Amino acid sequence: MYRADKRSIWSSIDKWTVLIYLLLAFFGCLSIYGASYDFDHPGFFDFTQRSGKQIVWLGLALCIGIFILLIDANTYFSWAFLIYFGMIGLLMLTVVIAPETKGSRSWLVLGPLNIQPAEFAKFATSLALARFMSSYNFNLNTSKNFMPVAGILFLPLILILLQNETGSALVFFSLMLMLYREGMPGIILFLAVCFASFFVVGLRFSETYIFSTTSVGQFVVLLLILFVVCGMLLSYRRDEQAVKFLLIGNLGLISVGLVLNAFNLFVFNLCYLQLALMILSSFYLGFQSLKYRTYTYLLIGLFAFTSAGFLYSTDYAFNNVLEPHQQIRIKVLLGMEDDPSGAGYNVNQSKIAIGSGGFLGKGFLNGTQTKLKYVPEQDTDFIFCTVGEEEGFVGSLIILALYAALLLRLITLADRQRSAFSRIYGYCVVSILFFHVFINVGMVLGLMPVIGIPLPFFSYGGSSLWAFTILLFIFLRLDADEQQRR
Numbered sequence: 001m002y003r004a005d006k007r008s009i010w011s012s013i014d015k016w017t018v019l020i021y022l023l024l025a026f027f028g029c030l031s032i033y034g035a036s037y038d039f040d041h042p043g044f045f046d047f048t049q050r051s052g053k054q055i056v057w058l059g060l061a062l063c064i065g066i067f068i069l070l071i072d073a074n075t076y077f078s079w080a081f082l083i084y085f086g087m088i089g090l091l092m093l094t095v096v097i098a099p100e101t102k103g104s105r106s107w108l109v110l111g112p113l114n115i116q117p118a119e120f121a122k123f124a125t126s127l128a129l130a131r132f133m134s135s136y137n138f139n140l141n142t143s144k145n146f147m148p149v150a151g152i153l154f155l156p157l158i159l160i161l162l163q164n165e166t167g168s169a170l171v172f173f174s175l176m177l178m179l180y181r182e183g184m185p186g187i188i189l190f191l192a193v194c195f196a197s198f199f200v201v202g203l204r205f206s207e208t209y210i211f212s213t214t215s216v217g218q219f220v221v222l223l224l225i226l227f228v229v230c231g232m233l234l235s236y237r238r239d240e241q242a243v244k245f246l247l248i249g250n251l252g253l254i255s256v257g258l259v260l261n262a263f264n265l266f267v268f269n270l271c272y273l274q275l276a277l278m279i280l281s282s283f284y285l286g287f288q289s290l291k292y293r294t295y296t297y298l299l300i301g302l303f304a305f306t307s308a309g310f311l312y313s314t315d316y317a318f319n320n321v322l323e324p325h326q327q328i329r330i331k332v333l334l335g336m337e338d339d340p341s342g343a344g345y346n347v348n349q350s351k352i353a354i355g356s357g358g359f360l361g362k363g364f365l366n367g368t369q370t371k372l373k374y375v376p377e378q379d380t381d382f383i384f385c386t387v388g389e390e391e392g393f394v395g396s397l398i399i400l401a402l403y404a405a406l407l408l409r410l411i412t413l414a415d416r417q418r419s420a421f422s423r424i425y426g427y428c429v430v431s432i433l434f435f436h437v438f439i440n441v442g443m444v445l446g447l448m449p450v451i452g453i454p455l456p457f458f459s460y461g462g463s464s465l466w467a468f469t470i471l472l473f474i475f476l477r478l479d480a481d482e483q484q485r486r
Helices: 006-012 016-035 049-072 073-080 082-099 116-131 143-162 165-183 186-204 215-235 240-262 270-292 295-320 324-334 343-355 381-416 418-445 462-484
Strands: 108-110 114-117
Touching: 006 049, 006 462, 016 049, 016 114, 016 381, 016 462, 049 462, 073 082, 073 462, 082 108, 082 116, 082 143, 114 462, 116 143, 116 418, 116 462, 143 165, 165 186, 165 215, 165 418, 186 215, 186 295, 215 240, 215 270, 215 295, 240 270, 270 295, 295 324, 343 381, 343 418, 381 418, 381 462
Parallel strands: none
Antiparallel strands: 108 114
């Protein structure tokens, strides 16, 4: 890092990013006012109401942003690990002393303020990752580098899970997008998608049976594993002979099993046959690995074996790791249960509010669903439904366009960084903001499970607004330093 000329800092800040930030924060204040409107306290600047409090949070956020811009950019590089470990200590303290609020222990009470350290851990983790990965001759594909990166990423995630804040913890998985951009093999993302698909399909059809013995979910997932294994063989080894052997052998014997069950000649759980065939297939791939003296076959066989184990562990994870309310939310989302007055109430009311807005909306402060408080958390996690009802499809599209413009602009800024530290941190910012917007909007529309994460710069709350402001403005300061040196 090089020292920049502070005299030109203000002219070097990216004005478009700041403008979009201010627009989102301003529209957020308006939406919070609309969502929390009280006929007895109609004033926009009534500081006893949420709209007035959000203005205070925004004013303080702008002060924090200006302060960040005044700090020398080298400070963030030098203090990255100190900030990270300080935040880890704060997360550990939160687990121990935080009072229980709505089932979680994630809020520290500091006099009149309630602070959620999990929100601030995002920028601290991003700084630590950027510092470690910007070291000389860093290569993410070596175990001596990848394991510390995984440790930096998962340590705050685990501490936040201990606070029973699953939604905030899941946000850290978004940083895998940054890791992919920085050279992480694409196979890791592919495997993550595979396991997520196995979980969803296996769970969605776990209670549907064929021949009264075979779970459709397990049967289909085991078939998918077979097809993925064959795809890997073609992609990495171009071994058509092995693919034909596996397909003909597995599908042939599975077809025989289907016929025996269909005609009641021998009724049994077809998944047991599939598991036996998968074990034999893994041994075959192990033999091929020895024959050709390559680990590729062995790794593909290990994937098959691990995938089968993962499938049968999902039932335990779903019933013993997730909280009951989280289980019901996922079941409602996947269509396994219909609970319009319980777990599905928030999403149903949100969709009603958005649908009632139509193309142009009902107008500012004219929303009936939001004014009558039908949508729970309508000024925090479900703030987007207020936009949909009052401003309609057009207003919602404008807000989404602003987020898209912000993300595209940040990608442009990250790509132009010559410093590895600034570039990596920039992609951390993009990944976190993208995850929040994608999941929050999808959650409000009923396309994603309700995991309780805010819409950046929009949802009510001082912790989230300050944390997102710090996250963004540190990158703006790093980019300004880059422009000063050019």
